[in-house]
Structure formats: structure tokens, C-alpha cells
Amino acid sequence: MNHKQLSDSQLFEQYKKQVTSERRNTLLWQIIIFISFFSIWEFASQFGLIDRLIFSSPSQIWTLFLEKLQDGSLWYHLRITLFETIAGFFIGTIAGIILAAILWWSDKLSKVLDPYLVVLNALPKVALGPIIIVAMGPGYFSIITMGAIISVIITTLVVYSAFNEVDVNYVKVLKSFGASKWQYFTEAIFPASLPAMISTFKVNVGLSWVGVIVGEFLVASEGLGYLIVYGFQVFDFTLVLYSLLLVAFFAAIMYQIVEKLENILIKNK
Incomplete structure (x- = not known):
């Protein structure tokens, strides 16, 4: 032994x-x-x-980064885009999970809305940007809405599908003990769907950045999206690539945070 x-x-x-x-x-x-x-x-x-004019170089981008760091403009534009992206990420993800739970709760509602969700998912959400901005006005709220709306439908569909794919035996056992629908949702359905939710979080990191940057393209006078547009307008492609690399860097950080969350949840599970 x-x-x-x-x-x-x-x-x-x-x-x-x-x-x-x-x-x-x-x-x-x-x-x-x-x-x-x-x-x-x-x-x-x-x-x-x-072509050095178009593609710039890492050394030029690094020099520009140091300049922007020293004059404070880096933090000014970065904090605005980060705030909008994080807000859009959380609003879109949480709203999607809530909608998925409502659809799971009501079979009739899910059957009625299913074709509309498929159509909405197929629509290019970015194309709705001008309509959203006209409806809500230029500002943080419309840009955050862009960040949220681009991920809410896909979150709803993926999480709702995960709810329906949970082993029915879990529910049968809880029903045999007289559990209510709310109890077997919170005790079986929701916990078993956590891996699918985390996968959705990973996708939404990228989608939120896309939504916010597109929103800033259309209406903002500050933020990384604005810097990208301004760089194109003045043919300063070093500024464009500097902004794109910042977007990529902080999107990667957000992705790593979600992965850490996934590891914590899996260990606790």
C-alpha cells in the first residue's frame, strides 16, 4: 500500500x-x-x-509612446477608451446572461423570439452605429451602447444554448426532492453553464473593443479610436499604429484577466 x-x-x-x-x-x-x-x-x-511612411517602425512608435507618456495625452485618451470598453463589456455580458435566463425560464417566449434573435445576430451591429448615435446623441453613453450591443445577442444565444444542454438528470434529481424551478436553475443549470459563460467572456473582450473603437470612429473627439481616425486624416501612420498596438495590448490584458477568472472558478468547482 x-x-x-x-x-x-x-x-x-x-x-x-x-x-x-x-x-x-x-x-x-x-x-x-x-x-x-x-x-x-x-x-x-x-x-x-x-514603406516607412505607411508602416512606420517599432522604434518610431516607441519614441511616440514616450512622448505621449510624458505629455500625459496617453493616459487621457487611454482611460476614456478603457472606461467605455469595460462598461460596454459588463453591460453587454450581464444583459446577455439575463436575457438567456429569461428565455430559459419561458419556453413560450423563447420559441417566439428565437427567429428574431437569429436575425439580429446575423445583422452587422457596427452598421447600427450611426442610428444609435443619432438616437442617443454623441457622447459616452452612445459609445458604451455600441460596445454593449455588439456582444449582447451572441452572449444570449451561447448562454441560452448552454442552459439547454445541461444534463437533464441533474434537474430530475432536484425535482425528485421537491425543488422549485428557481432552485434547480441556481443549483444545477447556472453552475453547469459557467464554462460556456467564461468562453463568452473571452469572445466579448474582443467584441467590446470593436464596438467602442467603431463608436469613437463615428463621434468621439477623444480616445484611441479618435486617435486612429485623426492619424489617418493627417497621414500620421505612426500615430495610427501606436493606437492600434495600445488597443491590442490592453485587449490582451483583459483576456488574461478572464482566463485567471476561469482558472479560479474551475478550481473552486
């Missing part, structure tokens, strides 16, 4: 080392790709292999 326990312990340690090694290898390759991309970009720009 002691020999078996020792053997199991050794196997577990080997498994942990293997997982750690795989994570390190993944991180190493990510760093290699990152450094290689910017090195090739810089090399191609310096030696005229690409």
Missing part, C-alpha cells in the same frame, strides 16, 4: 513537472514570436523593404 501511494505521488509530481514544462515552452515560443515579429518589422523598415 505504501509502495502504491509512493508511486501515485511520484506520478503526480511527474505530471506537475510536465505541465510546468509545457507552460514554459508555450511562454518561450510566445516570446520568440513576439520578438521576431518586431525585429523583422524594424529591420524591414530600416533597410527600406517596406
Whole structure:
């Protein structure tokens, strides 16, 4: 028995080392790709292999980053876009989950609304931007609405589907103990659907950034979306790429936060 326990312990340690090694290898390759991309970009720009006016270079973008950091404009524009994106992300995601719960609760309502949800999901939500801005007026609220509306329908459809795919045996067991519909929703349906919700969060990170940046394209006079449009207008493509890299960087941070949340929920589960 002691020999078996020792053997199991050794196997577990080997498994942990293997997982750690795989994570390190993944991180190493990510760093290699990152450094290689910017090195090739810089090399191609310096030696005229690409048009320096259009594609700029990492060194030029870094110089601009330091300038914007020193004069405070980086934080001014960044905080506005971050606020709008985070607000749009939470509003869109929470509203989608609530709508999915309402549809799950009422079979009749879900049957009535199902074709409309499919049609709304097929519509290019970005095209609704001008209508939203005209209806709500230019400002933070219309841009946040753009960030939210672009993700709310897909969240509703994915989460509602996850609710319906939960093993019916869980519900049958709870019903046999006299549980109410609310109880088996909170005790079985909702917890079992958490992985699908987390997957939706990951998708919504990108969708929220798209919605907000498009909203800023249309109406804003501040924020990263405004800087991108302004950069195109004055043919300052270094400013455009600087803004795009900031969007990519902070979208990646939001994605990592969602992944950490996923790990915490899975461990607690």
C-alpha cells in the first residue's frame, strides 16, 4: 500500500513537472514570436523593404509612446477608451446572461423570439452605429451602447444554448426532492453553464473593443479610436499604429484577466 501511494505521488509530481514544462515552452515560443515579429518589422523598415511612411517602425512608435507618456495625452485618451470598453463589456455580458435566463425560464417566449434573435445576430451591429448615435446623441453613453450591443445577442444565444444542454438528470434529481424551478436553475443549470459563460467572456473582450473603437470612429473627439481616425486624416501612420498596438495590448490584458477568472472558478468547482 505504501509502495502504491509512493508511486501515485511520484506520478503526480511527474505530471506537475510536465505541465510546468509545457507552460514554459508555450511562454518561450510566445516570446520568440513576439520578438521576431518586431525585429523583422524594424529591420524591414530600416533597410527600406517596406514603406516607412505607411508602416512606420517599432522604434518610431516607441519614441511616440514616450512622448505621449510624458505629455500625459496617453493616459487621457487611454482611460476614456478603457472606461467605455469595460462598461460596454459588463453591460453587454450581464444583459446577455439575463436575457438567456429569461428565455430559459419561458419556453413560450423563447420559441417566439428565437427567429428574431437569429436575425439580429446575423445583422452587422457596427452598421447600427450611426442610428444609435443619432438616437442617443454623441457622447459616452452612445459609445458604451455600441460596445454593449455588439456582444449582447451572441452572449444570449451561447448562454441560452448552454442552459439547454445541461444534463437533464441533474434537474430530475432536484425535482425528485421537491425543488422549485428557481432552485434547480441556481443549483444545477447556472453552475453547469459557467464554462460556456467564461468562453463568452473571452469572445466579448474582443467584441467590446470593436464596438467602442467603431463608436469613437463615428463621434468621439477623444480616445484611441479618435486617435486612429485623426492619424489617418493627417497621414500620421505612426500615430495610427501606436493606437492600434495600445488597443491590442490592453485587449490582451483583459483576456488574461478572464482566463485567471476561469482558472479560479474551475478550481473552486
